[in-house]
Amino acid sequence: MHPSRVAALLAPLALAAGIAPARAAQAAPELLWTVGGFSAPESVVYDRARDRYYVSNMATRGDGATPRDGFISRLDGHGNIIELKWITGLENPKGLALANGRLYAGDDDALVEMDLEQAAIVARHAPADGGPAQFNDATADGAGNVYVFSRRLDTVFRLGKDGFQPWVKVDPDTTGKFNGVRADGDRLLLGSWQVPGPQGEQLGHLTTIDLATGAIGRIGNAPIGHIDGIEPDGRGGWVVTDFTPGRLLRIGPDGSVEPLLTLSIGTADLHYLPDRQLLLLPMLRDDHLRAYRWAPAAD
Numbered sequence: 001m002h003p004s005r006v007a008a009l010l011a012p013l014a015l016a017a018g019i020a021p022a023r024a025a026q027a028a029p030e031l032l033w034t035v036g037g038f039s040a041p042e043s044v045v046y047d048r049a050r051d052r053y054y055v056s057n058m059a060t061r062g063d064g065a066t067p068r069d070g071f072i073s074r075l076d077g078h079g080n081i082i083e084l085k086w087i088t089g090l091e092n093p094k095g096l097a098l099a100n101g102r103l104y105a106g107d108d109d110a111l112v113e114m115d116l117e118q119a120a121i122v123a124r125h126a127p128a129d130g131g132p133a134q135f136n137d138a139t140a141d142g143a144g145n146v147y148v149f150s151r152r153l154d155t156v157f158r159l160g161k162d163g164f165q166p167w168v169k170v171d172p173d174t175t176g177k178f179n180g181v182r183a184d185g186d187r188l189l190l191g192s193w194q195v196p197g198p199q200g201e202q203l204g205h206l207t208t209i210d211l212a213t214g215a216i217g218r219i220g221n222a223p224i225g226h227i228d229g230i231e232p233d234g235r236g237g238w239v240v241t242d243f244t245p246g247r248l249l250r251i252g253p254d255g256s257v258e259p260l261l262t263l264s265i266g267t268a269d270l271h272y273l274p275d276r277q278l279l280l281l282p283m284l285r286d287d288h289l290r291a292y293r294w295a296p297a298a299d
Helices: 003-016
Strands: 030-036 041-047 052-057 070-076 081-090 096-099 102-106 111-115 120-125 138-140 146-150 155-160 163-169 178-184 187-192 206-210 216-219 227-232 238-242 247-251 257-262 271-273 278-283 288-293
Touching (some): 041 271, 041 288, 111 155, 138 178
Parallel strands (some): 178 227
Antiparallel strands (some): 052 070, 102 111, 138 146, 146 155, 155 163, 227 238, 271 278
């Protein structure tokens, strides 16, 4: 008898005996292509309407960085660079989001809003106190609201019909300071790098914020890693990048963690297209973008 048929026959018996069925192992992603020539690429997003990819480039960073040398690259639907420095004049652009016919980037000083037809910056949304925003990732919900997190103010900001406003303030002693931010249905997912604790720093985890009420929760209980990018996998879980060790992880709906790949430090803000089974990974310190074929196994 075929092994899959045996498993199907035994599964009801296992459940009756109170034995949980074994979790299906996740397949390793298959490398499809790599494109280089970037300058510290941090995030990538796909524009379905135009069949284009946009990649944020931080360029020089840290002490001695050149002011506003960050830029956005534009690629065709096959991953070929159309224009390396397509939109310029950003500081250190990181997370990207598409909404309302515009492209948004979380930057050091502001949430930068860009017009796709003009290929130009049209607005910089900054905290009202005039201090540096220290924004990183950006995301948009189904209603077109755009969210970013300020590390300086420990506050999630929202750009919506009422303008750019503080939305939810968090306690970093509980959640850590967020890097990854991703709208997922009726909630926001936020990934931290480290969380303070009585026994010292713990690795970051996934926090949730209800979009309607602002209520704060958590996915699972175990520490995960230095979370950078967060993407729904289309099956109730998520794929996330663990920046410092360069790991790609799959997080199950229950918070379980399964490694998929280990690459190099600087594996940054990924993008996943479930309908194409396509994973896109910016490699910040290696100056290239990788594309992989991958689909999650059933939980």
